[in-house]
Amino acid sequence: MSDSSLPPESWRPLFDRADIEFGYRPLAARAGLTHTRVHRLIRGGGTTDEAIRKVADALGVKASKVRELRGEPAVDIEPFTLPDDAGRLTDDERNVIRAMVRALLNARDTAHAVPDSPSASSGASVAPEGDEDQEEARSPDHGQLRAARRRADAAMKTELKGNRTGDNLEDPG
Secondary structure (H helix, E strand, O other), X not given: OOOOOOOOHHHHHHHHHOOOOOOHHHHHHHHOOOHHHHHHHHXXXXXXXXXXXXXXXXXXXXXXXHXXXXXXXXXOOXXXXXXXXXXXXXXXXXXXXXXXXXXHHHHHHHHOOOOOOHHHHOOOOOOOOOXXXXXXXXXXXXXXXXHHHHHHHHHHHHHHHHHOOOOOOOOOO
């Protein structure tokens, strides 16, 4: 029986190699995070790429190893960069892009939805928006994805309202 006050045993070799006492608090101190954040990260809860990177650095491993132990795909996330001409965007337009990225990631993390599902990446057709019965028949996690889209839309609207600098960014119609 495992002690819930300690990380899962699968993490012990990493702690040993990094010469960190086996526990959430010692790892948190080394990573510069709170112990509750490290506990949530190790137990597979919501977290950020930055937190994963800090824990990986503290343990002396790649972030992909931390993701693997969390039960996520063990791939290193490739940095996302905008094209060079995106530098021509205004501050308000840049805020829209930032808000959209945050909203999409938050919605995905909240719903535990996987955007690269086989049906999405295989080129399978998706039913028109109004044809929900057919779409649900093709996509077993349709309800989760629709809910994630709604949350992303709401979060983006909230983010845009908070970032607005006086210009009306919302659609007037």
